[in-house]
Amino acid sequence: MIRWLLIRTAQALATLAAALVILFFLMRLVPGDPVTAFIGDRAMSQADVQRIRDRYCLDCSLPHQFSQFIGRAFRGDLGTSIQHQRPVTQLMAERLPATLLLGGSTLFLNFTLGLALGVWQAVRKGRTVDRLLTAVSLVGYAVPSFWLGLILAWMFAVRLHWFPSSGITSIQLSSEAGPIETALDIGRHLVLPVVTLSVVSIAAMMRYQRNAMIEVLRLDYIRTARAKGLAESTVVIRHAWRNALFPILTLFGLWLPILATGSVFVESVFGWSGLGLLATNAIGGRDYPVLMGSAILVSTLIVLGGLITDIGYMILDPQVRHR
Amino acid sequence: MPRSRSRIAVASCALLLTSTVLLPAQRQTNDHGVVIIATGADAPAPVPTVATFGTNWEVANLLFLRLAEMGPTLTSVGDRGFIPALARAWNRRDSLTLVFELDPRALWHDGRPVTAADVIFTFARSQEIPDLASALRRVKSVSAEGDHRVIFRFVRFYPEQLYDATHQMLIMPQHLLKDIPLDSLPTSAFAQKPVGNGPFRWVRRVPGQLIELAAFDRFFLGRPKIDRVYFRVASDPDARLNLLLAGEADVAQSLSLPAEDRVRQDSNLVVTAVPSGGITYALFNQKANGDRGKPHPILSDPVVRRALILALDRPQMARSVYGGHTSVPDGPVPQMFAWVQAPGERIVPSDTARARAMLASAGWLDHDRDGILDKNGIPFELSVNTPNRTPQRPMLAQQMQARLLPLGIKLNVRLMEYEVSQTMRDSGQFDIDMASANLDPTPSGWDWSWSCANVAKKRQNVGSYCNPEIDSLLLKAQSSRDPVVHYRRILALIRSDAPAIFLSSPANVIGVNKRYASHPFRPEMLWLSLRHWSVTPGQQLPRDRVTSTP
Numbered sequence: 001m002i003r004w005l006l007i008r009t010a011q012a013l014a015t016l017a018a019a020l021v022i023l024f025f026l027m028r029l030v031p032g033d034p035v036t037a038f039i040g041d042r043a044m045s046q047a048d049v050q051r052i053r054d055r056y057c058l059d060c061s062l063p064h065q066f067s068q069f070i071g072r073a074f075r076g077d078l079g080t081s082i083q084h085q086r087p088v089t090q091l092m093a094e095r096l097p098a099t100l101l102l103g104g105s106t107l108f109l110n111f112t113l114g115l116a117l118g119v120w121q122a123v124r125k126g127r128t129v130d131r132l133l134t135a136v137s138l139v140g141y142a143v144p145s146f147w148l149g150l151i152l153a154w155m156f157a158v159r160l161h162w163f164p165s166s167g168i169t170s171i172q173l174s175s176e177a178g179p180i181e182t183a184l185d186i187g188r189h190l191v192l193p194v195v196t197l198s199v200v201s202i203a204a205m206m207r208y209q210r211n212a213m214i215e216v217l218r219l220d221y222i223r224t225a226r227a228k229g230l231a232e233s234t235v236v237i238r239h240a241w242r243n244a245l246f247p248i249l250t251l252f253g254l255w256l257p258i259l260a261t262g263s264v265f266v267e268s269v270f271g272w273s274g275l276g277l278l279a280t281n282a283i284g285g286r287d288y289p290v291l292m293g294s295a296i297l298v299s300t301l302i303v304l305g306g307l308i309t310d311i312g313y314m315i316l317d318p319q320v321r322h323r
Numbered sequence: 324m325p326r327s328r329s330r331i332a333v334a335s336c337a338l339l340l341t342s343t344v345l346l347p348a349q350r351q352t353n354d355h356g357v358v359i360i361a362t363g364a365d366a367p368a369p370v371p372t373v374a375t376f377g378t379n380w381e382v383a384n385l386l387f388l389r390l391a392e393m394g395p396t397l398t399s400v401g402d403r404g405f406i407p408a409l410a411r412a413w414n415r416r417d418s419l420t421l422v423f424e425l426d427p428r429a430l431w432h433d434g435r436p437v438t439a440a441d442v443i444f445t446f447a448r449s450q451e452i453p454d455l456a457s458a459l460r461r462v463k464s465v466s467a468e469g470d471h472r473v474i475f476r477f478v479r480f481y482p483e484q485l486y487d488a489t490h491q492m493l494i495m496p497q498h499l500l501k502d503i504p505l506d507s508l509p510t511s512a513f514a515q516k517p518v519g520n521g522p523f524r525w526v527r528r529v530p531g532q533l534i535e536l537a538a539f540d541r542f543f544l545g546r547p548k549i550d551r552v553y554f555r556v557a558s559d560p561d562a563r564l565n566l567l568l569a570g571e572a573d574v575a576q577s578l579s580l581p582a583e584d585r586v587r588q589d590s591n592l593v594v595t596a597v598p599s600g601g602i603t604y605a606l607f608n609q610k611a612n613g614d615r616g617k618p619h620p621i622l623s624d625p626v627v628r629r630a631l632i633l634a635l636d637r638p639q640m641a642r643s644v645y646g647g648h649t650s651v652p653d654g655p656v657p658q659m660f661a662w663v664q665a666p667g668e669r670i671v672p673s674d675t676a677r678a679r680a681m682l683a684s685a686g687w688l689d690h691d692r693d694g695i696l697d698k699n700g701i702p703f704e705l706s707v708n709t710p711n712r713t714p715q716r717p718m719l720a721q722q723m724q725a726r727l728l729p730l731g732i733k734l735n736v737r738l739m740e741y742e743v744s745q746t747m748r749d750s751g752q753f754d755i756d757m758a759s760a761n762l763d764p765t766p767s768g769w770d771w772s773w774s775c776a777n778v779a780k781k782r783q784n785v786g787s788y789c790n791p792e793i794d795s796l797l798l799k800a801q802s803s804r805d806p807v808v809h810y811r812r813i814l815a816l817i818r819s820d821a822p823a824i825f826l827s828s829p830a831n832v833i834g835v836n837k838r839y840a841s842h843p844f845r846p847e848m849l850w851l852s853l854r855h856w857s858v859t860p861g862q863q864l865p866r867d868r869v870t871s872t873p
Binding site: 175286 | 359365368373558570780781
C-alpha cells in the first residue's frame with residue numbers, strides 16, 4: 001500500500017509539473033500585453049513603458065523567463081504582480097483566508113446538508129416529501145448563480161437590510177471588537193455569498209446522493225441486513241450509506257479546487273475579496289506572475305483532489321485495496 | 324442640612340439629565356460625520372510617484388498636498404485662478420522664475436513642519452520617473468531660500484509654468500523618504516502607512532476591503548468636518564451600486580445610465596454630474612489596416628471621414644448611452660477643459676443627404692447595386708475594433724453600424740477583450756478603433772495623440788493623423804501668453820481634417836447620500852474638496868459618530 005501511495009504521489013507531482021509548464025507557455029501565447037493592460041487608457045511615455053517591461057523581463061526569451069520563474073518558485077518567491085506591483089505571495093496570502101472561508105463554508109454545507117437531504121430523500125423515495133425536495137433541488141440546480149446572487153443582494157441587502165450587500169466585515173467594526181463580535185459580523189457577511197454558491201451545489205449533491213442511495217438500497221445485501229432484523233437506521237447509515245459514498249467521493253475531489261477559486265462571480269457581486277477575483281483580474285490584465293501563482297494553487301488542489309479521492313476509494317473499498 | 328442635601332441631589336440629577344439628554348442632542352446638531360466611498364479598486368500604496376491612477380491616486384490626493392491647486396475655472400494657463408495649498412502665496416521674479424512662499428503652519432502628519440527641502444526632494448524624486456520628468460522637463464531647477472521659500476526656475480517662458488510647478492507634484496516628506504530608493508517605495512513601510520501633509524491622515528487598510536483615513540486635527544487650513552473617510556472596495560459596479568442603495572456607502576461614482584435611474588428613485592440619494600477628463604471617440608486609421616506603409620484605401624480621404632461624421636446624429640447617440648450629462652465635442656475636448664472651445668460654438672448637425680452627396684463626390688457609389696457603396700471594386704466595408712471593458716463603447720459602435728448601413732456603409736463591429744484591442748491598436752491593425760481617453764486638465768497634452776511628431780508611436784498617435792500646422796500651433800501655444808487662440812485654431816483644423824468621430828465627453832455621474840449639507844466635487848480630482856464637506860445638522864447617522872479606531 002505504501003508503494004502504491006508513493007507511486008500515486010509521484011504521478012501527482014509529475015502531473016502538476018507538466019500542468020505548470022504547459023500553463024506557463026500557454027499564457028504567453030494569449031494575445032494581449034501585460035503592460036498595455038496595466039496602463040489602460042492613460043498616457044505613458046515609451047521610456048516608462050520600457051522601464052516596466054525591463055523590470056518584469058517581458059522582452060526576455062520565454063526559456064529565460066521560465067528558468068527565472070522556476071528558480072524563484074523553488075525559493076518560495078512567485079515574483080511581483082505587474083498590476084499590483086507587490087509580491088504575489090503577499091497578495092495571495094492576503095486573499096487566501098477569505099477564499100478559504102467562502103469555499104470551506106460552501107463545501108461544508110454541501111457535504112453536510114446536501115448529503116443528509118439526499119439520504120433522507122432516498123429512504124423516503126416516492127413519498128410527497130421526496131417529490132417536493134426533488135422539485136426544489138431541480139429548481140435550485142437550474143438557477144444561474146449570477147442571477148441568484150443579484151436577486152439575493154437586492155432583496156436581502158438593498159430592500160430588507162437583513163444582511164450586508166458587500167464585503168467581509170463591517171466598515172466600522174472596532175479594532176478592539178472581541179472574537180465573538182468579529183465572528184458574528186463575518187458570519188452576517190458570509191450568509192448571502194454562501195447561500196448563492198450553495199443553492200446550486202447542494203441541489204446537485206442531493207441529486208447525486210439520492211440516486212446513489214436508491215441504487216444501493218435495492219441491493220441484496222441490504223435486504224439481507226433488514227432480514228437479519230437490524231434497525232433501519234443501522235441499515236441505512238452503516239450498510240447502505242458507506243457504499244453510496246463513492247460517487248460523492250469523486251465529487252469531493254472535483255470540488256476541492258473551489259476552496260481556492262471560490263466563485264469569481266459571487267466574489268465580484270458580494271465584494272468578497274478572494275483569490276478567484278484576483279485570478280480573474282489577472283487574466284484580464286495579463287498579470288503573468290499572479291496568474292502563475294493562482295495556477296500553482298489551483299493545479300495543486302486539483303491534483304490533491306484526485307489523490308485524496310483515490311486514497312478514499314482505497315480506504316472505503318476493500319476490492320480496490322487488495323487489487 | 325437635609326434640605327441642602329436634597330438640593331444637591333436635585334442639582335446632581337439635573338446635571339446628569341443634561342449630560343445624558345442634552346449633550347447627545349448637541350452632538351447631533353453639529354455637522355461632523357463620515358464619508359464612505361464605494362470604490363472599484365484597493366489602494367495598496369497611496370504614495371506620490373508610486374500612485375498615478377485609480378484609488379491609490381485618489382487616496383494619495385487626500386493625504387498629500389500640492390503647492391497650489393487649480394481654481395474653479397480649471398484654467399491651466401497663466402498665474403491666476405490657482406488656489407493656495409502648501410504655498411500661501413507666489414510671485415514672479417521674472418518670466419523664468421516663480422517664487423513660492425510655503426505656509427509656515429503646514430505640518431506633516433508626524434508633527435514635523437513642511438519645508439522647502441521637501442519640495443526640492445520631491446522635484447529630485449520626480450526626475451527619476453520618466454513620465455514625471457517629462458512633464459517637468461521645462462523646470463530647470465528648484466532651490467530654497469530659507470525654510471519656507473522655494474524658487475522654481477524654468478528653461479524658457481511658457482504659459483503653464485505655474486500649472487507644471489503645482490499640479491504635477493504632490494509634495495513628499497524628505498525626512499521619511501530620503502533613505503528609501505524609488506524601486507523599494509511600493510513595498511516599503513512608508514507605503515503601508517503613509518505620512519502626508521494633507522487634510523486627512525492614514526489610519527488603516529484592510530487588503531481588498533477598505534482604506535480608512537481620519538481628519539488631521541492639526542491641518543493648517545482647518546480641520547475637516549468629515550472625521551473619517553472610508554474607501555470601501557467593491558470591484559463590481561453592481562456591488563458598488565448595492566452598497567450605495569443599501570446605505571452601506573455614501574458615495575459611488577461613474578454610475579451607468581441604468582444605475583443612475585435606480586439612484587434617482589431612492590429618496591435618500593441625489594445624483595450629481597461632475598465634468599470629467601474623459602472623451603470617447605471612433606478613431607480613423609489613416610494608414611492601411613496592419614500596414615503603416617500604405618494609405619488606408621477608404622479612410623485616408625478627408626472627404627470620406629467628414630461624410631461619416633456628418634451621417635451620424637452624435638448628440639442622440641451620446642444621450643442614449645450616457646444620458647443627459649454628456650456633451651458632444653468637435654475635437655479632443657473633455658468637459659473638464661471646455662473653456663478651450665470658442666463660446667457658443669456648436670457641432671455641425673447631422674445631415675445624411677449631404678453625407679451621401681459627399682461620398683458620391685468622392686467616388687463612393689453603389690455600382691453593383693448590392694446595397695453597399697464601392698469604388699474601383701473596393702466595397703465600403705470597415706471593421707470597428709471595440710473593447711468590451713465597458714458597455715458604452717460597444718453600444719456606440721452598434722449604433723454607428725445601424726446608422727451607416729442605410730447609406731451603404733458596412734461596419735463590422737469586432738467586440739474584443741480590452742487587452743487585445745489595445746495590442747491591435749498599437750500595431751495599427753484596425754480601420755476604426757472605439758477609443759476612450761482620460762485627459763489631464765490641459766490641452767497642452769494634445770500633442771500626444773494628434774501631432775505628426777507622435778505618428779504611429781505606441782499608445783500615442785496610432786491613427787497616423789498628421790497635419791504639420793497642428794504641430795506648429797502646439798509649439799506656439801506653449802510659448803504664447805495667450806495660447807487659447809492657438810488651441811482654438813487647432814480645434815478648427817481637427818474639425819476640418821476629421822481624424823476621428825468625437826462621440827462624447829461624458830460627465831462623471833455620482834450618487835451621493837442626501838445628508839451632506841455640502842458635497843463639492845473637483846473635476847480634476849474628485850475628492851480634493853472632501854475637507855469642505857459637512858453633514859446637515861440633525862441628519863447624522865449612527866455611523867457619523869466615530870469612536871472606533873484611533
